[in-house]
Amino acid sequence: MARTGLCDSKPLLDLHKKEKAEERRAPLRTWANAAGPKDRWQPPEGDEPKMAPAKMEPECRWDRRLLVSTSDDIIMGFHEDSRTHTAGTMLHITDGCPEEPLLLYPQGFPGLHSLQALVPGLLRHEVEIAMEKLGLIWDRSYAWDIFLDMMKNQFRSSFPNADLPRPFTDATRAVLVDWLVQVHELLHFQDETLYLAIHLLNRSLRQIKVSTVNLQLLGVVCLFLAGKKEECLLPEVSGLCFLMDNSYSRHQLLRMERKVLCGLKFDLSYCPPLHFLLLSASIARCSAKMVWMARYLLELALLEGQCVVFLPVQLAGAALCLARRVLQEPPTPEGEAAWCLASSIHVGSETALLKIMHILAGAAAKAHSRETCATFIKFSSPETMHVSSHPGLRNAPGLLGVPPLHT
Amino acid sequence: WFHTLQVRRLRVQRGRSNSDPLGGNSFEQDFQWKTGLQFGTANSYLNLEKLGEGAYATVYKGISRINGHLVALKVIRMKTEEGVPFTAIREASLLKGLKHANIVLLHDIIHTRESLTFVFEYVQTDLAQYMTQHPGGLHSYNVRIFMFQLLRGLSYIHGRRILHRDLKPQNLLISYLGELKLADFGLARSKSIPSQTYSSEVVTLWYRPPDVLLGSTDYSTALDIWGAGCIFIEMLQGAPAFPGEADVFEQLQKIWAVLGVPTEESWPGVSELPNYKPEWFLPSEPQQFRTVWKRLAQLPYKTEDLAQRTLMAMPRDRISAQDALQHPYFNTLPPPIMQLRDTVSIFKVPGVRLETEVRDIFSPSRRIKPSLVPLAKCW
Numbered sequence: 001m002a003r004t005g006l007c008d009s010k011p012l013l014d015l016h017k018k019e020k021a022e023e024r025r026a027p028l029r030t031w032a033n034a035a036g037p038k039d040r041w042q043p044p045e046g047d048e049p050k051m052a053p054a055k056m057e058p059e060c061r062w063d064r065r066l067l068v069s070t071s072d073d074i075i076m077g078f079h080e081d082s083r084t085h086t087a088g089t090m091l092h093i094t095d096g097c098p099e100e101p102l103l104l105y106p107q108g109f110p111g112l113h114s115l116q117a118l119v120p121g122l123l124r125h126e127v128e129i130a131m132e133k134l135g136l137i138w139d140r141s142y143a144w145d146i147f148l149d150m151m152k153n154q155f156r157s158s159f160p161n162a163d164l165p166r167p168f169t170d171a172t173r174a175v176l177v178d179w180l181v182q183v184h185e186l187l188h189f190q191d192e193t194l195y196l197a198i199h200l201l202n203r204s205l206r207q208i209k210v211s212t213v214n215l216q217l218l219g220v221v222c223l224f225l226a227g228k229k230e231e232c233l234l235p236e237v238s239g240l241c242f243l244m245d246n247s248y249s250r251h252q253l254l255r256m257e258r259k260v261l262c263g264l265k266f267d268l269s270y271c272p273p274l275h276f277l278l279l280s281a282s283i284a285r286c287s288a289k290m291v292w293m294a295r296y297l298l299e300l301a302l303l304e305g306q307c308v309v310f311l312p313v314q315l316a317g318a319a320l321c322l323a324r325r326v327l328q329e330p331p332t333p334e335g336e337a338a339w340c341l342a343s344s345i346h347v348g349s350e351t352a353l354l355k356i357m358h359i360l361a362g363a364a365a366k367a368h369s370r371e372t373c374a375t376f377i378k379f380s381s382p383e384t385m386h387v388s389s390h391p392g393l394r395n396a397p398g399l400l401g402v403p404p405l406h407t
Numbered sequence: 408w409f410h411t412l413q414v415r416r417l418r419v420q421r422g423r424s425n426s427d428p429l430g431g432n433s434f435e436q437d438f439q440w441k442t443g444l445q446f447g448t449a450n451s452y453l454n455l456e457k458l459g460e461g462a463y464a465t466v467y468k469g470i471s472r473i474n475g476h477l478v479a480l481k482v483i484r485m486k487t488e489e490g491v492p493f494t495a496i497r498e499a500s501l502l503k504g505l506k507h508a509n510i511v512l513l514h515d516i517i518h519t520r521e522s523l524t525f526v527f528e529y530v531q532t533d534l535a536q537y538m539t540q541h542p543g544g545l546h547s548y549n550v551r552i553f554m555f556q557l558l559r560g561l562s563y564i565h566g567r568r569i570l571h572r573d574l575k576p577q578n579l580l581i582s583y584l585g586e587l588k589l590a591d592f593g594l595a596r597s598k599s600i601p602s603q604t605y606s607s608e609v610v611t612l613w614y615r616p617p618d619v620l621l622g623s624t625d626y627s628t629a630l631d632i633w634g635a636g637c638i639f640i641e642m643l644q645g646a647p648a649f650p651g652e653a654d655v656f657e658q659l660q661k662i663w664a665v666l667g668v669p670t671e672e673s674w675p676g677v678s679e680l681p682n683y684k685p686e687w688f689l690p691s692e693p694q695q696f697r698t699v700w701k702r703l704a705q706l707p708y709k710t711e712d713l714a715q716r717t718l719m720a721m722p723r724d725r726i727s728a729q730d731a732l733q734h735p736y737f738n739t740l741p742p743p744i745m746q747l748r749d750t751v752s753i754f755k756v757p758g759v760r761l762e763t764e765v766r767d768i769f770s771p772s773r774r775i776k777p778s779l780v781p782l783a784k785c786w
Contacts, residue, residue, distance in 0.1 A: 137568065139628055141727040145566035153504075228493040229500060237489055254490045258518055261491060266499040266516050 123283075123341055130282035136275065147279075150271045151313070151347070157199060157270055159308045164205060167212050170305030173205070176219045177303050178372035183220070183243055185378060187235055189227055191295075195272035197226035198302045200264065208263040214256065217248050221256045229268045273298055273312035273319075276345070280320055284342035285335060287327075293387040294323035296379040300363045301356070303372055310348075310356055317346045318356035322364075325357075325399045326392040354400065361396035364388075452480060452517070452526060463494055463593065468529065471514075477529035478514060482522055494593045495523055501569060501592050508752040509560030511580055511590040530580035530588055534638070537581050541764040544645035544702055547710075548762045549585065554639050554713075555737055555744070556587040556753060561635060562728035563749060564589070565628045572626070574634030575614050576641065584754050585761030612658050613637065613647050617669070618722045620659050622681030629722035632731070636717030643702045643710070648718075660688060666720045667693035674721040709736045 128143035137143045164173060177198055184194045200222040204210070210218050220240050227234050237250045277298055281291045298319040301307040307315060324339075346353065367376040367388060379388035392399075451472050458466040458479065467480040483495045502513040502525075515526035534553070538545065545553075557579065564571060571578075571589060578591040612620075616633035619626070640648035649665075651658030659682075663669075668688045669677045677683055696711050696718075697704040703711045713736040716726040726734070732745070741758050753759050 139723075139727060141729055142566050142568075142628065146568050149567055224490075225496065228491070228496045234489070234493065254487075257490045258520070261496075262518050265503070266496070266518075267503045268496065268500040269504050 123344055126283045126341055130279050133282055134278050154271050154312045158311050162306045162309050173305050174303045174372050176215060178374045180219050180223055181374040189231055191274055192272045193226045193230045195274055196270050197223040199270045200226060202308050204260050204263055208259055216244055217256050221260050271312055273315040276313045276316035277319060280316060280342045280345055285338040289385050290323050290327055292384045293327055294319045296387045297322055297360045297364060299375045300360060304359050304363055306359060313347050314352055315356060318353050318360060322357045322360050326396055357400055361400055364393040364396050463492055479527040479529045481525040485522055491523060498592045507563045507749045509556045509588055511588045531583050532581050533577055534579040534581055535576035538576060541766050542645055543766050545642045546762045546764050547706055550642045553587050553642060557635055558728045558731045560589045561631050562732060565728055571631050574631055576638060586752050612651055613649055617662050617720050620655050621683050627722055629725040632717050632725045636714060639714055640700055644700050663688055663691050665694050665699050667691055669720050
């Protein structure tokens with residue numbers, strides 16, 4: 001293990017202990033232990049002021065109305081806004097033309113983000129509190145900026161279509177992802193690192209020519225790069241080669257690293273859907289079990305090749321929605337009001353949401369019997385409240401009714 | 408003309424990012440060696456001279472063969488064992504997403520088997536050199552526009568979950584126009600959910616805030632604001648605000664001499680920090696800034712007020728970069744400066760320009776207009 005020098009001690013992992021690979025059933029979940037659900041969300045009776053249902057009512061109705069009738073407007077408004085905004089900046093960078101207006105608001109009109117103008121102050125307040133709780137920000141003055149930045153940047157992280165280049169299929173990709181989930185767990189990386197690694201894999205599969213023989217190598221390199229970006233402790237290159245039964249040399253691994261970095265133009269930024277999930281869950285005051293369930297469903301989405309066309313915020317929203325349907329927790333007025341508020345973060349149509357929920361429900365129903373069951377095993381541990389073996393998941397597709405026609 | 412020559416000569420001796428014990432001694436052979444490599448691999452840039460040596464990279468001045476622009480080439484040493492260093496990956500990935508007039512621009516990345524080179528825009532000097540060249544404190548107007556740009560850059564990165572974490576005059580590049588650009592993001596890191604405790608030992612001691620010196624690892628944007636405050640004082644005063652010489656405790660003592668030793672009343676939670684040992688510190692009372700730093704007494708009160716708000720002992724009390732930009736201290740700048748696009752320099756606003764510094768070590772009697780200097784560069 002090489003220290004990246006940015007962290008305090010984490011237990012060093014001996015990669016050469018073969019038996020560790022076998023004990024997948026009781027993995028050490030350092031991250032989960034270090035910041036378990038208790039630390040990261042306080043239940044509503046925490047130090048936060050309780051949301052009084054009476055006070056919530058007008059806001060809530062406002063949201064509902066918007067969601068039902070004009071949800072697309074908000075969303076499109078935001079979408080366009082972000083597009084034009086980035087397009088404008090890009091233009092300015094590339095040609096640096098002097099005709100470009102120098103001022104952001106030449107008319108002195110300060111309402112720039114339509115989302116910001118439309119959302120009630122309450123949502124903003126809740127987002128800020130949630131981001132602070134999750135440790136996504138350092139101080140609250142930047143919370144909304146950072147949130148808008150996350151919303152904007154996610155548009156760069158989905159793909160126009162789910163097609164993979166020739167020799168690869170969703171099945172081969174799923175096998176690789178499943179193996180990476182296991183390696184990721186073995187290396188005690190954070191969950192963001194896994195999401196980033198799979199995102200890098202999705203991108204490199206489309207941008208670099210790789211032979212089937214080198215597919216595993218590509219997967220490991222993506223995980224290695226994600227670790228270099230996010231982690232404090234890194235595995236040694238030789239350790240990674242060992243994990244692949246030494247089928248590749250260190251030299252090959254480093255060459256692949258160079259290839260991937262050049263292919264991706266060193267752009268390793270990504271906003272993982274997990275952040276949106278935790279944010280929504282925190283705003284919606286979800287129970288710990290619900291969050292574990294949603295995280296499980298979200299991680300199942302990594303295995304599904306068709307999910308790459310959706311935005312992180314959509315995946316997170318769908319996972320949380322489905323978790324709610326599966327767990328069927330008795331509703332409380334506070335909970336419903338909070339959920340209503342949280343769901344206004346969603347971007348895109350309800351059809352897209354339903355489509356993802358169907359994919360996830362299908363995946364969850366079959367998860368235990370599939371070959372690619374690392375995620376299923378990972379989330380059946382007591383630390384994760386055994387969510388993956390919840391009986392409700394077996395007939396999850398039935399909860400959603402008829403699947404949408406265009407799949 | 409003379410002025411620029413001096414600047415160039417100075418650059419060779421002084422490291423830009425970190426002090427280099429060898430100085431320019433190994434300059435010749437290094438230069439030859441790297442040039443050879445560069446020619447073999449990346450033909451589009453030509454190395455001219457070595458500018459400095461950092462912890463994990465060497466910086467050269469170069470020319471782009473494509474458009475003839477001057478560039479700074481940051482050549483990163485590749486550890487053959489572990490591939491591309493993680494610092495390089497983080498820096499590149501961060502800078503790719505940052506497009507701002509007050510952040511150094513990354514033009515290009517050249518990645519070959521032997522080396523990794525970042526191609527940055529070339530910026531003539533840095534704040535450390537600028538202050539060396541104009542000793543005894545800078546022109547108060549220039550301090551204001553440098554400070555504004557520093558805070559503008561910080562506000563931009565802080566709004567993107569990035570901390571610079573290594574602010575010091577050497578990392579603030581200054582163009583001939585007076586544009587200030589944040590550079591060296593090797594230690595910066597965008598923060599993700601599990602609030603990791605970063606290790607200490609990241610900021611140069613002089614610019615390190617007391618909470619970090621006391622062993623707190625709960626870093627926040629306030630870390631960069633303290634650094635900005637120290638640089639503010641240094642620009643005004645012409646000398647570092649807290650020039651501790653030996654260790655953390657001496658550094659803390661320098662800070663307490665001005666702010667007073669914190670107590671649990673003045674800073675709730677301070678006694679729980681690992682290095683907090685009040686019996687080790689000489690008792691000292693909070694001082695007025697204007698009595699410690701005499702230049703503040705000559706300037707309007709709002710200057711001292713901004714300095715005070717950035718140099719608060721307790722991190723939560725420190726002003727944010729966003730709020731600092733709205734501080735009355737900047738009221739005298741033309742109002743459009745507040746509404747610029749991210750990528751537009753403040754010098755595009757009519758009426759904003761660098762004032763001639765009163766003191767210049769190279770021409771004590773003559774006043775050089777900085778705007779005339781670049782003419783000498785038309786090679």
